[in-house]
Amino acid sequence: MTDTTDSIKETKIVPLDQGHKRFDQVAALLFDDYSRSRIQNWISGGQLTVDGKTRRNRDKLIGGETLVLDAVLEVNEGWAAQSIELNVVYQDEHIIVINKPAGLVVHPGAGNPDGTMLNALLYRYPELASVPRAGIVHRLDKDTTGLMVVARTLQAQTGLAEQLQDRSMGREYSAICMGVMISGGTIDAPIDRHPKQRTKMAVAPLTMGKEAVTHYRVIKRLRNHTLVRCKLETGRTHQIRVHMSHIGNPIVGDPVYAGRSRLPKGVTLEVMTVMKRFKRQALHAGYLELIHPQTGLQMHWEADIPADFQELLDEMEHELKVYGTEFDL
Missing domain, CATH: 3.30.2350.10 (Pseudouridine synthase)
Known part of the structure; x- marks a missing residue:
């Protein structure tokens, strides 16, 4: 991989009303085009100085100092540009x-x-x-x-x-889960690497895992499954998949967290056929909301569920219509 660099050279004067604050806090305010963690790294590396001298992130400023940023932003060009269709x-x-x-x-x-x-x-x-x-x-x-x-x-x-x-960015997902769920709720369970299978994630003790919160609500109860809408409060790896499995309602088709492939008792041949050829988790990020980073406007987008997900849902809804369920919708 070949790395190139872009030079960044900027100078700022610390306002007097920012005195008695930490260096990294003041720098994050003045150099607000860059993330707090990036600025802290530049301070630690001596690329962001105070009156020509290196200082620690936690050092207090008094106001009136000159901050000079003379850094390099690594640009990775080892990845090839490839003509692949994007929607x-x-x-x-x-x-x-x-x-x-x-x-x-x-x-x-x-x-x-x-x-x-x-x-x-x-x-x-x-x-x-x-x-x-x-x-x-x-x-x-x-x-x-x-x-x-x-x-x-x-x-x-x-x-x-x-x-x-x-956590101001809104992300909501549609998922078909195994089992008929009574109601929605919130799953507040920390997530970390699985202790034995390192390619998997798992719910972990609070002292070990990272905070993970998923809100979910029932959209439709089916005969053997439930269509839910999940809203992420945090964004851990495999979060929704891990959390839904944790409460006993893994996502249909999930090859990692749904356990051994099994079909519900009494499932129709039509649903069975579609489920067998549905080779992935039935999870779709259908709603995205954010504040535009330049204009400050609130924006949102919605994306219809894809055809294979819709086919699976259609067959499950037909199964419900013909055979019903013990739950009154």
């Missing part, structure tokens, strides 16, 4: 919103060195080579479909990342 539902000079199909990996990694959404983004938007991770600020699993936002500038990426961190 772009919105774009402007600052952000791109994509409806990701099933089977498309978001970011290159072990087992997927190319052929990813990142490679497709670099081909369609070459300027993303100068933005870390080609502007990707959050991910969807390979076989989860739906909406994702990508930043076209470093400033937009910083703003979107902050919305994810302060």
Whole structure:
């Protein structure tokens, strides 16, 4: 992989009313195009100085100092630009919103060195080579479909990342879960790597795992399954899949968290047939809401569930209509 760098040189004067505050806090306010963590790294590395001297993140300023940022922003060009179709539902000079199909990996990694959404983004938007991770600020699993936002500038990426961190970005998912659920609720259960299977995630003790909160509500009870709407408060790896499995209602088709493949007792032949050929988790990111990082306007998008998900749902709804359920809808 070949890395190039972009130079950043900026100078700011600390306002007097910002005296008696931590260096990193003041710097984050003055250099607000960059994330707090990036600024802290620059301070630790001596690339952001106070009156020509290196200082620690926690050091207090008095006001009136000159802050000089002389840093390099690493740009990774080791990823190839590839002509891969993307379903772009919105774009402007600052952000791109994509409806990701099933089977498309978001970011290159072990087992997927190319052929990813990142490679497709670099081909369609070459300027993303100068933005870390080609502007990707959050991910969807390979076989989860739906909406994702990508930043076209470093400033937009910083703003979107902050919305994810302060939980102001709204993300909602449709999922078909196993079992007939009585009502919705909130799952507040920390998540960490599975202690034995490192490719999996699992609910973990609070002292070990990262906070993870998922709100879910019942949209429709089916004969043997439930269509739910999940809203993420946090964004941990595989969060919805892990949480729904944790409460005993794993997502239909989930090859990792649904356990051994099993069909509900008394399922119709039609539903059985569709379920057997549905080779992924029935999870779709259908709603995305955010504050535009440049204009400050509240924006939202919706994406219809894909055809294979709809076919599965249609057969389950037909099964309900013909055979009913013990629950009164």
